[in-house]
Amino acid sequence: MAAVSAAPALTAQNITKSFGERQAVRDVSFDIAPGELLGLIGPNGAGKTTLLSIVAGIQKADEGSVAQPDPDAARIGWVPQQTAVYLKLTVAQNLRLFARLENVADPDATVVRMLEQTGLEERADDELGRLSGGNRQRVNIAVGLLADPPVLLLDEPSGALDPRQRDRLWGFINALTERGTAVIFATHDIAEAERHANRVLVLADGELLFDGTAQELKTVAGADAEHDLEQAFVGFLRERGH
Amino acid sequence: MLLKDLQILRRSKLLVGLLIVYPVAIALLIGFALSSGPEKPRLAFLNQIPATQTKINFGGEQIDVQVYTDNLFDAVDRIDVENREQALEKVRKGEVLAALIIPSDFVMKLSTGGFDSASVEVVYNGDALKQSFVESTVQSKLAIADAALARQINKVASGYIKVITVGGEINALGQNFKLLGLVESKKLLDDTLQDAPPEIVRKLQPLAQFADIGVANIGRFNDVLNTVEKPVEVTETVLSGRRTPLDTFAVALAVTVSLMFVCVLLASGLLALEREENTFSRLARGLVPGGRLLAGKVLLAAGCAFVVTLVMLLGISAFVPLGYDRLALWVAAIAASGVAFATLGVAIGSLAREVRAASLLALMLALPLAFLALVPSGGVSPVLYDVIQVISALFPFKPALDAINTAINDADTNLAITFVHLAALTLAFGGAAYWGLRRFAAN
Numbered sequence: 001m002a003a004v005s006a007a008p009a010l011t012a013q014n015i016t017k018s019f020g021e022r023q024a025v026r027d028v029s030f031d032i033a034p035g036e037l038l039g040l041i042g043p044n045g046a047g048k049t050t051l052l053s054i055v056a057g058i059q060k061a062d063e064g065s066v067a068q069p070d071p072d073a074a075r076i077g078w079v080p081q082q083t084a085v086y087l088k089l090t091v092a093q094n095l096r097l098f099a100r101l102e103n104v105a106d107p108d109a110t111v112v113r114m115l116e117q118t119g120l121e122e123r124a125d126d127e128l129g130r131l132s133g134g135n136r137q138r139v140n141i142a143v144g145l146l147a148d149p150p151v152l153l154l155d156e157p158s159g160a161l162d163p164r165q166r167d168r169l170w171g172f173i174n175a176l177t178e179r180g181t182a183v184i185f186a187t188h189d190i191a192e193a194e195r196h197a198n199r200v201l202v203l204a205d206g207e208l209l210f211d212g213t214a215q216e217l218k219t220v221a222g223a224d225a226e227h228d229l230e231q232a233f234v235g236f237l238r239e240r241g242h
Numbered sequence: 243m244l245l246k247d248l249q250i251l252r253r254s255k256l257l258v259g260l261l262i263v264y265p266v267a268i269a270l271l272i273g274f275a276l277s278s279g280p281e282k283p284r285l286a287f288l289n290q291i292p293a294t295q296t297k298i299n300f301g302g303e304q305i306d307v308q309v310y311t312d313n314l315f316d317a318v319d320r321i322d323v324e325n326r327e328q329a330l331e332k333v334r335k336g337e338v339l340a341a342l343i344i345p346s347d348f349v350m351k352l353s354t355g356g357f358d359s360a361s362v363e364v365v366y367n368g369d370a371l372k373q374s375f376v377e378s379t380v381q382s383k384l385a386i387a388d389a390a391l392a393r394q395i396n397k398v399a400s401g402y403i404k405v406i407t408v409g410g411e412i413n414a415l416g417q418n419f420k421l422l423g424l425v426e427s428k429k430l431l432d433d434t435l436q437d438a439p440p441e442i443v444r445k446l447q448p449l450a451q452f453a454d455i456g457v458a459n460i461g462r463f464n465d466v467l468n469t470v471e472k473p474v475e476v477t478e479t480v481l482s483g484r485r486t487p488l489d490t491f492a493v494a495l496a497v498t499v500s501l502m503f504v505c506v507l508l509a510s511g512l513l514a515l516e517r518e519e520n521t522f523s524r525l526a527r528g529l530v531p532g533g534r535l536l537a538g539k540v541l542l543a544a545g546c547a548f549v550v551t552l553v554m555l556l557g558i559s560a561f562v563p564l565g566y567d568r569l570a571l572w573v574a575a576i577a578a579s580g581v582a583f584a585t586l587g588v589a590i591g592s593l594a595r596e597v598r599a600a601s602l603l604a605l606m607l608a609l610p611l612a613f614l615a616l617v618p619s620g621g622v623s624p625v626l627y628d629v630i631q632v633i634s635a636l637f638p639f640k641p642a643l644d645a646i647n648t649a650i651n652d653a654d655t656n657l658a659i660t661f662v663h664l665a666a667l668t669l670a671f672g673g674a675a676y677w678g679l680r681r682f683a684a685n
Contacts, residue, residue: 057527078527084520101529143524 007069009034009182010055010076010151015064017050017206024050026206027064032182034150037173039197039214040186043237047206048186049081052153055184068151075102077149077181081156083140087129091120091139094128095146102147114142118172134165141172145181152176154185158192170196190230194218202233204242267610284319285376286329286341295349318342318380333367336627339618340376341365361475367654380476407457428453493558494647499612501551501576501646502583502639506604509543509587513675514600517682532679536588536672543587544580551576555650564650571657575649579642582664585671586638592678608639615640638667 008031017025025047032038040048053059055066056078068076085094095114099107115121118138128136137157144152154173158166173196177183187193193200194214202210202217210217214229223232252258296308321338323329329341343363351360364380405412409423422430431450435443513536516522525535555572558564587604594600615634617627634640641663648655 053523058523075527078524080520080523082520084524086519086521098524098529101525 007034008032009036009068011067012051012055013065013067015051015054015061015066017047017054017059017061024206025054025061026208028203028206028208029064030201030208030211032151032184034180034182035177036182037177037196037198038182038184039193039200040184040203041188041190041193041200041233042203043242044188045205046203048188048203049155050206051203052078052155052184052186056153075147075149077144077147077152079141079144079152079154079157081159081186083128083133083136085128085136085139085143088127090125090127091115091131092124094139095142098143099146104146110146114146117145118142132165134161134168137161137165137169138172141169145176149181151182151184154183156187157185158187158189190233194229202236204237204240209237209240209242284321284338286321286323286332286338288323288326288329288341288343290346291344291348292346297349330365333365336367337624340367340380342380361477363477363479365479424453424456428457490562490564490651491647491653493555493562493564494650495616495643496558497551497555497576497650498579498639498643498646500554501547501580501642502608502612503605504547504550505543505580505583506587506590506608507601508546509539509584510591510594510600510604511587511597512539512543513588513591514594514597517594518596522679522682526679532676536585536675536679539588539591540581540584540672543584544577547580547583548576551580565652568649568652571649572646574661575642575645575657578661578664579638579645582638582642582668582671585668585675589671589675589678592675592682611637611639615643635663636667638664638671641667 011031013029015025015028016023028047028051030038040051042048050059054061056076057066058078086097089097092111092115095111096107099110104110115124118141120135120138120142123131123135128139131139141154141157144154157173158169161169173183173185185197197214199212200210200214200217201208210220212220217236218229218232221229221232221236223229297306321332323332323341326343329343332338333341341364343365345361345363348360348362364376366376402412404410405421405423407424409421409426411418411420428450431446431453435446435450438446516525516535526532530538552573555564555576559566586607590604590607591600594603611634614630617630641660644653644655645657645660645664647653648657648660
């Protein structure tokens, strides 16, 4: 795992968001340091995607704020749960289009760099619709990285991938954090969060229940030789009324 | 499997409701637009024949013109008016499809001026569809009434021919005359020629041949009379002074329908594609402002449709004569209509999550709009017509059809007002589309 520096790359404070009567996110605060890999875990409907989309700037919070220390820094990178690219365009065309929209200084050079990073140089001229789910997800992540953002948000990045593709994906993400990119990923796969995250946030019914390392969560949840983290996590949620 | 499908349908109340309501609504609209018009068109009627002069004395026979006009009006919804101005006003306001005026000299011309010059006047407002509806009804009923009148005339004329052939009495200028007849004349001539000297026989032989031929072919005179079937002419007056022929109106209609479908389907599909491929979530982060995104889709859809319809119009002009001197107006009308249609398309696209849903929604909305705009005044009740007018005014099809028809056919519509109408609808649907995008981004 990458070394984590102390100064935060992003700070979220008192984020609250409601849809009608339902409160999706309730007064959530956290920060993330450069190079840190933060896992956001919780059951379905916990508010993970809503929280990430507020941090990404897609939705506005009813209350609270998201701040980056350097206001001139590139925007936050955003990789939605489902691939958000044009299936009728080629890999290179997609990357070039979004590079231009992101106002990247040299779009063509950036496209070449991202093709290298994703290992998709040979598929550059293939239509997205003809690629496998894993390769589409790589392009999806590459689009989020075009502007070389200091913070990258990934919503359920490995949900549709097979084990081999998942392994390659995490290798790619770890390489990013080693270069200093702060990465927040949402998942309901507890084992994945335990394996890759430096730190985990537990969210249930919009409420932040835990902020610490996976080991600390194990301790709090009471995982032991008989109960793995997932079982302990379910018990942890039940104890808190979720 | 059948039970499963029924259970699914039972739980899809909206779909089932739509499946029932939509075809019924479309059928009703088609009925209003195409059927109800010619069946019983509402016509203003002005009878200027003096009450004392409704009968024609023809060869001792009385022909009642009232019977003739009553026959004509059993096929229309008749609104009696007091004078010509009132009749024209009703046509102008769209309260009636047309006005039928029987002039005061109708009886006089029928009885003394010769049948060809007697005429009735039908006044239209220049709308090609309405004119077509009324024309077909009036012409068919006029043909029936003409036939009845012609039969009466034939009967009188046949009587004269019979007297000329076999002899008898006729009344002319108030006096009775006795005629010998061709048959008796021939007998007398034949008897005379039997004892006449050869010189006289030679001189009178052509007269005897004439009498022979006349008696032998007397039946053909009635055949000739039977061909006289149209004693009354129809004079058409168009209030605007301009009339759109149905074929060139059909061109304007075809262009407008094509423009609408290309624009609405393309614009709604282009916007829905952003949601279907999830790219909207990326763009909504400020990469492309909502207004710019919508404007891009509108211009692309309107641009494509503009090229398609302009090429179509130029192609049609090879078969239907259209005025190229109005090309600038064609371009302006198609462009303004295209932008309005495309804006309606993005408004629809902003409601749908995928291209197929957007296309279906666009199609379901576009079809009734076209039918509604074609329902003629007088084809339905005045209240329903007013409701239809309001609904049509809220969507771009009617003003687009007016603009394109005026641009192509110089129809009686104020083009500037139509452009303002289209611009207002563009702004309204643009606002609705923008609201739809924001609503989606917020969820």
